[in-house]
Amino acid sequence: MICTVFLLMLCITGLPLIFHDEIDRLSGETTQFGMPGIGSSSNAPGLLPLDDMMARALAARPGEVPLFMAFDNAQPSMTITTGPRPDAPGSQMTIQLFDRSTGKALGQEADGEGVMHFLLQLHTDMFLGLPGMLFLGAMGVLFTVALTSGVVLYAPFMRRLVFGTLRTSRSLRLKWLDYHNLLGIVALAWMTVVGITGVINTLEDPINKLWRSRELAAMTREYAGKGALPPARYGSLDKAMAEARKALPGNNPQFIGFPGGRFSSSHHYAVFFQGDTPLTERLLTPALIDAETGTFTAARAMPWYNKSLSLSRPLHFGDYGGLPLKILWAILDLFTILILVTGLYLWIGKRRASPAAHVREVETGGVVAPAG
């Protein structure tokens, strides 16, 4: 039952995170773009060359090397991440935001600041890194076990009751018991999906490592013996992007991973393309381009484990169907909080009753409460 406490923490920190975008937008001023509505991921005329954008980013961070370049489908905004070394950890990275239609810098994304960031960190790993993440993943597994046992108990409990029964005037315990059962059974599908996708999200690091060691290694086999490509010899990004687009025509890039980073080999620009339909938009296909010569090396769709990770993110955070979906997400999250609180109350209330008394309570639909 300790796990209830952690699950409550997850539900409560998760609540504001649902409205992450809206809260961020409220606190920041709205930006005026040079070409509003043109995605920076497209190759529309008028968008500045990628090499030009990279030069601006590096001019602002002298001595640093490029790590990531990420694009937007809805606006010409884009981010460029730099750091002191190609394999710099997240804490040393600087993310700059640009308007690709004007070349203007829109600001720096300060990493590791703000309430929302604090909540996200607490929600993801409780500031404990990978062990914290896997621990919360284990809590998620226990959550699905608890859901299953709840469904198993629901059947004998409801045998003499109709769906939706709420006996609020007899005893406090009976009232909370009925609420616990009703909320639990109606939110069951949603809780199962959010629970399981949450567990998959905690496996992000192992999944990405697996992709690197299996898929990426196989795609860049002929480069295995070569040393890392020094940043001074990185070639044109625009040429690389043109080659990548030729290999995967009709698709737009989501981001570029630079050599030596977590998402590329030590010798390639990895251009991650989105699928061309809304369903496949989240399923990425990397095209590896030799960063020195700009020639195409390989492209291969992500394996099933990365695909399930990509689909788990929206299904966990609920940020994929507009504001009404987020509001429903928040209500169901509140339901889950109530289920956890009532569950805790019911458990604490009759902890010392005999197992037989508990069985009687379930079988009579709560009419016979166990004697404390």
Next chain:
Amino acid sequence: MSTRPPKRQGLGSIFAVPLVISVLSSLALVAALTGDGWRDVISWAGLAAPVMAVGWAMRVRRS
């Protein structure tokens, strides 16, 4: 409708409504993933089912 059925119910009648709600909300979760526009509206309707069921029970089935 009374809050107490005359006799013991089978699994089918116990889980009939919960099953419908679960199917609706699962379809809702997938619908918004497959695209925008009307698919989003379907997902709002489907995921509203569990919330409305609770509202209905609080009005009709409270005793």
